[in-house]
Amino acid sequence: MxxxxxxxxxxxxxxxxxxxxxxxxxxxxxxxxxxxxxxxxxxxxxxxxxxxxxxxxxxxxxxxxxxxxxxxxxxxxxxxxxxxxxxxxxxxxxxxxxxxxxxxxxxxxxxxxxxxxxxxxxxxxxxxxxxxxxxxxxxxxxxxxxxxxxxxxxxxxxxxxxxxxxxxxxxxxxxxxxxxxxxxxxxxxxxxxxxxxxxxxxxxxxxxxxxxxxxxxxxxxxxxxxxxxxxxxxxxxxxxxxxSVRPLRLITLFGFCVASISFFAIVYAWVGWMAGAVVPGWTSLILPIYFLGGAHLVALGVIGEYIGKIYTETKARxxxxxxxxxxxxxxxxxxxx
Missing domain, CATH: 3.90.550.10 (Spore Coat Polysaccharide Biosynthesis Protein SpsA; Chain A)
Known part of the structure; x- marks a missing residue:
């Protein structure tokens, strides 16, 4: 055997x-x-x-x-x-x-x-x-x-x-x-x-x-x-x-979302203006400015991080x-x- x-x-x-x-x-x-x-x-x-x-x-x-x-x-x-x-x-x-x-x-x-x-x-x-x-x-x-x-x-x-x-x-x-x-x-x-x-x-x-x-x-x-x-x-x-480049894509997605909301806000404001129902006030103006300003700074920071890496890589130190x-x-x- x-x-x-x-x-x-x-x-x-x-x-x-x-x-x-x-x-x-x-x-x-x-x-x-x-x-x-x-x-x-x-x-x-x-x-x-x-x-x-x-x-x-x-x-x-x-x-x-x-x-x-x-x-x-x-x-x-x-x-x-x-x-x-x-x-x-x-x-x-x-x-x-x-x-x-x-x-x-x-x-x-x-x-x-x-x-x-x-x-x-x-x-x-x-x-x-x-x-x-x-x-x-x-x-x-x-x-x-x-x-x-x-x-x-x-x-x-x-x-x-x-x-x-x-x-x-x-x-x-x-x-x-x-x-x-x-x-x-x-x-x-x-x-x-x-x-x-x-x-x-x-x-x-x-x-x-x-x-x-x-x-x-x-x-x-x-x-x-x-x-x-x-x-x-x-x-x-x-x-x-x-x-990963996903943070950049998330910024793009966030941009589309904000643009969509802004479009509906513009339509709402236009309809209100046509109807003569405009409510005066600075809150509705200042808060979006602050929000978008902060969002822009964050987006620029993320983009800057990637640009900084590109800068470091191109020097090839x-x-x-x-x-x-x-x-x-x-x-x-x-x-x-």
Whole structure:
């Protein structure tokens, strides 16, 4: 009787070989978080190496996004059982640009991006690597719940995803920037030459085979969040204006509605004038002027946001400029470029 392998054996045959892994972490004033981050990454590396899920010790890519504290000094002097790649940007370019810089500099078969504050559980990356070996090109880390967030943060996050959905932006709810990308997906991402970078939307649009891994997001281990209300609002605006023209169409629709109402108002006023029933008063005149004036300013603001993006894109300035790169092999000495 011929041998018939069971399902587990068939799945094992289909697995990709253990990949070479890079962990990409953008850092901005993270001197308090870095030692704890290294502990978490060390545990992850030990698990993956022992389970033979990766072909060699991982590489940790730390991107200093113009920090004003001792973040770069710490990065430059890290000694660990895995490889360290330090990238220092010439100035603060923003979280998304710093993350993109790290992805473009990373080497290996797969890259996992995460934040330095350890709110993203590093051990969840084990399951991400497994999903890659099973055939996925992108694996999104999604929060299982928001119990650690304040009421305001939970409410604003819900409104954020709801707003983007209304404007036609395709996103995965409760997914930030904790994800795995294959080298194939990263190279496809590099083809986008946009200056206004919104990775959550761009990566979702790549179209490769993907899956979701859920995890429990912890409280920040040290330091303070760099995403204040201004940055959150800016990120939401970037998400909408980078992937949707629906706000412009809504302005057009609103214009047609106002024009229709104005037409009937004109007919009503003309009929009243013909009948001699004109009621004098400034309220009926001033209120529409105020309303339309405010609506015009809002419309001009939305249009200006899009024009500003066009202006930025046409200049084609680089998203980031690299000042220094440092490579530290687990068995060799440092050298800088």
């Amino acid at each position: 011929p041998y018939s392998p069971n399902k587990r054996e068939v799945d094992a045959v289909k697995l990709r070989p253990p990949p070479k892994l890079s962990i990409v972490v953008p850092c901005f004033n993270e001197e308090e978080s870095l030692p704890l981050l290294l502990e978490g990454i060390t545990k992850l590396n030990d698990i993956l190496v022992k389970a033979e899920q990766i072909s060699e010790p991982l590489t940790l890519v730390l991107v200093d996004d113009g920090s004003s504290d001792n973040t770069w000094s710490l990065i430059s002097n890290i000694k660990s059982s895995f490889n360290i790649q330090g990238v220092k940007l010439s100035r603060n370019s923003g979280h998304q640009s710093a993350l993109l810089a790290g992805l473009m500099q990373a080497q290996g078969d797969i890259m996992i991006s995460m934040d330095a504050d350890l709110q993203d559980d590093p051990i969840a990356a084990v399951q991400m690597v497994e999903r890659f070996r099973q055939g996925d090109e992108i694996v999104f880390g999604v929060r299982a719940s928001r119990t650690t967030d304040s009421f305001f943060k939970r409410t604003s996050a819900h409104c954020y995803y709801r707003l983007l959905s209304v404007f036609g932006v395709e996103l995965i709810p409760n997914h930030a920037d904790y994800r795995l990308m294959s080298a194939k997906a990263r190279d496809a991402l590099a083809m986008f030459g946009e200056s206004n970078v919104y990775l959550r939307g761009l990566i979702h649009r790549l179209g490769f085979k993907s899956s979701i891994v859920t995890y429990n997001r912890a409280a920040r281990v040290a330091g303070e969040s760099k995403y204040n209300m201004r940055r959150m609002v800016g990120l939401a605006i970037d998400g909408v204006t980078s992937f 680089p998203q980031f400029i690299i000042d220094t790169k440092i490579h530290t092999n687990a068995k060799l000495d440092d050298h800088a470029e």
